[in-house]
Amino acid sequence: MKMTAQGLTKEYARKSGNANRFTALHPLDFTLETGALTVLMGRSGSGKSTLLNLLAGLMRPTGGTVLAGETDLFALSDRELSAFRNAHIGVIPQGQTAIYSLSVLENVLLPYTLTGSAEGEEIARAKALLERLDIAGLADISPADLSGGELRRMAIARALVRQPEILLADEPTADLDDENTATVCKALQAAAGAGAAVLMVTHESGAEAYADRMLTMQGGVLSE
Amino acid sequence: MKKPHITDILLLVMSAALCIGVKLLFHACAPKEDGSWMACHWAEQAVFAASLGMSLTAFVRLFLDRRARAGAALGMSITAAVTAFIPGVFIRLCMMNDMRCHAVMRPAAVILCVLIVICGIADFVLARKEAAA
Amino acid sequence: MKQNLAYRNLKAKPVRTAILVVLTALLSLTVCGGTLLVSSLRTGLSSLEARLGADIMVVPYEAKTKSNLESVVLQGNPGYFYMDMSRYEKIASREGVGQISAQFFLASTSSGCCSIPVQIIGFDPETDFTITPWIRRSYGGALEPGDIVVGNDLNAFVGDTLTFYGVDCRVAAKLDKTGTYYDAAVFTSVETIQQLIASSLDKGMNDFAGIDPERVVSAVLINTADGYSIEEVLNDINIHVKKVKAVQTKEMIAGISDSLRGTSDLIGVLIAAVWVLGLVILLLAFTMSVNERRREFAVLRVIGASQGKLAAVVMQEAMLTGLCGAGIGTGLALIGVAAFRSALEAQLGLPFLLPGAGRICLIAVLSILAVLIAGTAAAAVSAYRISRIDTALILRGDNG
Numbered sequence: 001m002k003m004t005a006q007g008l009t010k011e012y013a014r015k016s017g018n019a020n021r022f023t024a025l026h027p028l029d030f031t032l033e034t035g036a037l038t039v040l041m042g043r044s045g046s047g048k049s050t051l052l053n054l055l056a057g058l059m060r061p062t063g064g065t066v067l068a069g070e071t072d073l074f075a076l077s078d079r080e081l082s083a084f085r086n087a088h089i090g091v092i093p094q095g096q097t098a099i100y101s102l103s104v105l106e107n108v109l110l111p112y113t114l115t116g117s118a119e120g121e122e123i124a125r126a127k128a129l130l131e132r133l134d135i136a137g138l139a140d141i142s143p144a145d146l147s148g149g150e151l152r153r154m155a156i157a158r159a160l161v162r163q164p165e166i167l168l169a170d171e172p173t174a175d176l177d178d179e180n181t182a183t184v185c186k187a188l189q190a191a192a193g194a195g196a197a198v199l200m201v202t203h204e205s206g207a208e209a210y211a212d213r214m215l216t217m218q219g220g221v222l223s224e
Numbered sequence: 225m226k227k228p229h230i231t232d233i234l235l236l237v238m239s240a241a242l243c244i245g246v247k248l249l250f251h252a253c254a255p256k257e258d259g260s261w262m263a264c265h266w267a268e269q270a271v272f273a274a275s276l277g278m279s280l281t282a283f284v285r286l287f288l289d290r291r292a293r294a295g296a297a298l299g300m301s302i303t304a305a306v307t308a309f310i311p312g313v314f315i316r317l318c319m320m321n322d323m324r325c326h327a328v329m330r331p332a333a334v335i336l337c338v339l340i341v342i343c344g345i346a347d348f349v350l351a352r353k354e355a356a357a
Numbered sequence: 358m359k360q361n362l363a364y365r366n367l368k369a370k371p372v373r374t375a376i377l378v379v380l381t382a383l384l385s386l387t388v389c390g391g392t393l394l395v396s397s398l399r400t401g402l403s404s405l406e407a408r409l410g411a412d413i414m415v416v417p418y419e420a421k422t423k424s425n426l427e428s429v430v431l432q433g434n435p436g437y438f439y440m441d442m443s444r445y446e447k448i449a450s451r452e453g454v455g456q457i458s459a460q461f462f463l464a465s466t467s468s469g470c471c472s473i474p475v476q477i478i479g480f481d482p483e484t485d486f487t488i489t490p491w492i493r494r495s496y497g498g499a500l501e502p503g504d505i506v507v508g509n510d511l512n513a514f515v516g517d518t519l520t521f522y523g524v525d526c527r528v529a530a531k532l533d534k535t536g537t538y539y540d541a542a543v544f545t546s547v548e549t550i551q552q553l554i555a556s557s558l559d560k561g562m563n564d565f566a567g568i569d570p571e572r573v574v575s576a577v578l579i580n581t582a583d584g585y586s587i588e589e590v591l592n593d594i595n596i597h598v599k600k601v602k603a604v605q606t607k608e609m610i611a612g613i614s615d616s617l618r619g620t621s622d623l624i625g626v627l628i629a630a631v632w633v634l635g636l637v638i639l640l641l642a643f644t645m646s647v648n649e650r651r652r653e654f655a656v657l658r659v660i661g662a663s664q665g666k667l668a669a670v671v672m673q674e675a676m677l678t679g680l681c682g683a684g685i686g687t688g689l690a691l692i693g694v695a696a697f698r699s700a701l702e703a704q705l706g707l708p709f710l711l712p713g714a715g716r717i718c719l720i721a722v723l724s725i726l727a728v729l730i731a732g733t734a735a736a737a738v739s740a741y742r743i744s745r746i747d748t749a750l751i752l753r754g755d756n757g
Contacts, residue, residue, distance in 0.1 A: 050749075053748075058659065078664050079663045086662075093656065099657070101368065102365055111660050114662055
């Protein structure tokens with residue numbers, strides 16, 4: 001599923017100071033192609049995560065639209081948008097994102113169990129993903145016992161388990177060693193290979209090697 | 225001694241509470257003015273003796289293996305069930321139902337005995353589940 | 358595989374969950390226990406009103422002055438007083454007196470198995486209108502000489518023989534619980550009590566030496582005739598019959614009503630205090646518990662949980678802990694009040710009668726509901742706040 005942003009802009013209201021509004025994202029047009037891994041690079045504070053959150057529908061824009069296929073994300077109600085995200089968009093947020101009352105496998109199955117139940121096929125897919133990401137042996141333990149790299153891989157497995165058509169990854173390789181970075185990048189590449197539209201936001205240059213398309217962002221302005 | 229279960233601790237605490245309580249907190253009626261005891265005193269003594277036995281059992285079983293502990297818990301349940309019938313059934317209490325032996329000692333002893341019965345059975349069931357697992 | 362996230366969250370934090378359960382249990386314990394207590398006192402009072410069942414009670418003047426009356430008639434402390442039969446006859450002849458019946462009091466000493474004194478009340482089955490209707494509920498036959506009917510608190514059963522002043526009495530019936538002093542009393546016919554009074558005099562164990570057992574009464578109960586007010590008849594007796602004191606039974610109960618109101622108010626204040634404190638702690642506990650999991654809730658949002666779903670998780674946690682706590686607290690209150698009702702009655706010194714099973718169930722259900730509503734209301738604030746979280750802001754790192 002292709003993702004298209006048109007005239008997308010985001011302004012924040014500052015809580016203090018003279019300039020009480022600041023523009024995180026200047027109006028931009030952008031397309032996330034299917035079957036490709038798009039890497040978006042830029043310095044801290046350049047507006048990369050803002051763009052990703054807007055594409056995921058986790059934040060409302062000041063102006064512009066985001067279409068996922070034919071669906072206008074911001075024309076949907078909260079319930080519809082949440083259901084759409086659950087079914088079609090996989091998001092790998094920054095940092096540690098485990099639910100600590102559940103086991104690793106249960107965390108991975110959350111996209112299913114949140115709205116219904118996970119049966120044999122879904123469980124088998126989750127286990128296969130854990131296997132591919134080399135954390136199959138940790139399926140039944142608590143996320144509290146996982147290292148940073150393992151937690152990140154768990155989050156990737158969770159984002160991939162519903163085989164989303166759109167995959168948005170925010171700094172998925174931050175704080176990871178080279179080996180883990182390679183594992184994560186390969187997993188995203190494989191998802192793109194399977195037909196998903198994948199966006200990876202990072203400020204590490206090592207990701208370039210896996211990219212089908214490179215974008216950079218500076219001061220809220222996107223460039224190829 | 226292995227790390228005790230919650231049921232092990234509860235059994236020990238409750239039987240000790242019954243043992244100490246029946247003498248200090250929820251004892252039977254005071255002696256008559258002439259110093260002689262009323263019938264309920266002997267019910268109190270009997271409950272005390274039974275609960276002392278249960279307390280010792282609860283303590284000793286902490287050092288036993290799981291199977292023996294479960295067996296002792298079941299034994300405690302049976303003893304507690306019988307003890308609950310001591311005041312008022314096996315040994316008569318005083319004439320008036322609003323006297324201390326009826327109003328305080330009997331309900332307190334019965335409630336603690338029922339709790340010991342429940343706890344003992346729970347421990348036995350848990351042990352069986354553990355053995356099956 | 359299905360997951361109840363709320364249940365798993367509670368299970369994962371046993372200490373936090375235990376604190377919430379204990380708090381809600383405390384709330385339901387106070388509201389259920391307190392309500393049951395007040396309800397039992399009210400039932401006890403109406404039972405006492407029903408038992409007195411007469412408009413006016415006339416007693417010897419000394420009884421009133423010695424404040425013997427309340428002690429004997431309302432609090433059930435064994436005691437007795439007598440006046441000459443001629444007073445009864447005089448009272449009966451006054452205008453406005455409708456139903457009239459005499460009662461005879463005697464207190465046993467440490468009698469046989471009774472290790473404490475018991476109040477014995479004699480009544481005349483021919484004229485009685487207060488005790489008989491109620492005895493009939495438990496015993497249909499006539500009381501033969503030597504027969505007694507025992508109150509519910511006496512540990513004696515039908516067929517048992519109790520000995521008072523050397524006279525063997527057969528227990529003909531045991532009465533239903535009334536929650537009043539009647540529960541600790543023994544009732545018998547006029548012939549039997551006269552025999553007992555005579556025997557107590559013979560043994561020198563009666564304070565009123567020299568009286569003729571067949572020529573004394575202890576109290577006279579009166580219902581006014583149609584067309585006469587209670588005050589009218591009361592004043593008439595007090596003015597025209599010497600050495601007696603007529604009292605309105607409603608006035609006698611007034612003291613008890615006041616104490617009951619005082620006790621109810623005190624219990625009400627205690628319940629309110631516990632609830633205010635409990636609700637504040639619950640509110641804080643839910644707020645803290647949700648705040649420390651803001652990131653987890655943000656992750657759920659990313660995975661596709663709607664605002665409603667997040668709120669539902671918090672509300673479910675509150676419902677589960679509330680249900681568990683309310684069940685435990687209400688159970689403890691019911692067991693506690695039911696098991697220790699005699700001790701409570703003795704401690705409060707007021708008529709105390711547990712209400713019927715239906716009413717107890719109603720109190721229990723309402724207590725559970727009250728705690729559930731309070732618990733979910735306390736959680737609703739957190740649920741609302743968590744459903745409005747800025748997911749992007751919470752999950753954002755330093756790399757914007």
